[in-house]
Amino acid sequence: MTDTPRPVKTTKTSLALVRAVRDSDGATLSDLADRLDLAKSTVHNHLHTLVDEGFLVREGETYHVGLQFLPFGEHARNRNSLYAPARRRVYALAEQTGNEADFIVEENGRTYSLEYAIGESTRGKLSESSPFRAGNRFYAHNCASGKAMLAAMSEDRVRSIVDRWGLPPTTDRTITDEAALFEKLEAVRRRGFAVNDEELIDGYRSIGAAITSPDGKVVGAFSVGGPTYRMAVDDETTEAIGRLLLDEIDALKTELF
Template identity: 40%
Template sequence: MTERPDGTVGKQVLQTTAASLRLVDDILELGGASLSELVETTGLARSTVHSHLTTLAEYGYVVNEDNRYHLGAKFCHLGDYVRTGKEYHRIAEEVIAQLAEESTMEVDFAIEEHGRVVSLYGNLDFSNIPRFLIDGSPFHVHTTASGKAIIAHYDEDRVRAIIDRWGLPAATERSITTESELFAELERVREQGYAENRGEAIEGFWAMGKAVRSPRGGVYGSLNLSGPEYLVDDEVRATQAELLTRAVETFEHEVEQLYQPSSGDEGETEPE
């Protein structure tokens, strides 16, 4: 068992791989760094850091420009591959664009992966800040509207497995920190049809999320609206909930159409 940087414990973590990934994070946070800066930041031997950087450069993950290391453009292609690889990516982007025109809030679509929440589409103002990319993304499911909206559709065993892996750490004073609170919150989400985040992940940040279901009954992710908490009152909340509900209905309808058999394809079904 190996302790992760966030204090959680994982199995069979390779220290060499972890060191390379930490260098990627350090280069991102520093906005580019020299070999000496990375040696100081990591505490590793100069020869070790140099070997990791050489390997990362060989595979296109970093570049050396004037003796400073930066992340490589390969990451752009990897991100595009992940986003466009989803069967619903075109629909998600179209729904987000339409919802952004109708709402005064920011719009994004997030998924749960390995028990954490990652924003996949949209343009959140803070989403490209290096510190956010390292620490804030992915978020814990219990601190976000998107995470709560998604796991409200999971069975109890699956939710408990996420809790067992990541715990319920507090991001702010308003974060849920006990299982009883979380399961009560998930019941409220199911009753009202959407989840809210009132400063639970970021101080002063409000969000509303509603799960998007697949035609087979699973959960693709959550469509979300977010903005400053001080702008949200009962009227704003009701308006945003209505806009979000219509957008999710459109999303699910459009995806369902992908699997409607065309002429001569009546025997085809949605792939597993």
Template identity: 40%
Template sequence: MADSDESGGRGLKSVERSFEIIEYLRQVDSSTLSETAEDLDLAVSTAHIYLTTLLKTGYIVKEGNEYRCSFEFLQTGGERRDEMALYQAAKPQLDELQEETGEHTNVTVEERGYSVQLYKSQSPKSIDDDASLGDHFYLHLTATGKAILSKFSEERVTEIIDRRGLPALTDDTITDEDVLREELKEIRERGYSINQGEHFPGVCAIGTAIVSEPDGALGAISISGPLSRITPERIEEELAPALLNTKNIIELKIRQYE
């Protein structure tokens, strides 16, 4: 989910075009020179210049006649993630929570009005939306996203809704702003959010924000699994207490890093 010129200022078209090509290769996995030129409406000679330049940087590679993104992005993103106190504190606790509950657990952060998945501890017994690390989601349709939104000011929520909208991925996605704001009030009172098939059909998740003063919501953690197992009774009696206990431990660990 890329945005063009979010600052509203002037940008270099060549840089923008380079990242358009990178995003294109990410989406299609691999592409030839002619395919890239045709799909991006570029002259073949122009596409060749961009691809050759990106090859020199190491951020794309060429295998036969196919171009694809390289693992440089893994190193860049991995280093950024590994330096985060939230990730360092959350990873071992989420592994424990996954073993305790038998369901997937994960941690996300907010960036540019999206929720970004940093880490997921997967249980062989459970299922979820099968999202990859680094995937970007709309905040209003995931448990972690709604938990993060619940910690934002009304003005910040308005800004994100105006910027990203409230698109639906399933029939259960909240697309009405008033309904969303009412749910955010309930999340603040309850301490955790619930996503019942709003992001992926048949999957339920509960989430809670990780808070650190004075930074506010650093991110959020969640437990997810099939709707048939993540029942209201189980949420109230087992999963919510376990999730909130894990939240407390993570927040205490983060304070030790400060």
């Protein structure tokens, strides 16, 4: 009989500290101890080890994420064979639309932004409402790229993702009912792309389409988005951007497959 693996508590504590330092954009030992409800001596030992290994740096009394993480993130991103060709098309989409564009992939039921670009009309005035940055992680049910990828997956795969992560709301427009989600995914399949109308974050809209391999496997998605004052979701605009996304995906698939 195979033993069920158990999480290593010390490792989880170190990772929780790193996330807290990142989310706080720097934190002191006392801040971290209070935030995670840990003894200062425990926090001190973990911080000392993380600094010694280069994953955190200390500036005075404040700890920050260290550059030692950089090669790990770059390695994870570059090992995806679609990244380099998709990156070029993300910038093309941003320039063609003047909005924000990104390339997103799914891993373990969550979505990750591998590349993000802004168009000329947006450059220099990036909206604070934008949720996208390279490396950001999202749920799949409340963003356009995520819904597009879910719609291209089998029902069993979608249910396994919902069972693991649930359908947590991030705005009052987020889909939180499983039946409503499956109804929406069917509409996405018919249309060919998905729309996020302030479901991920208030004041932000996007349109996304899934990228699939010749054998039907979901390998990523493109999306174009922006703040509501600049990003319309009327039928004409939505269809135009949706068609542009699908054209870029067809061109990418022709190049790769």
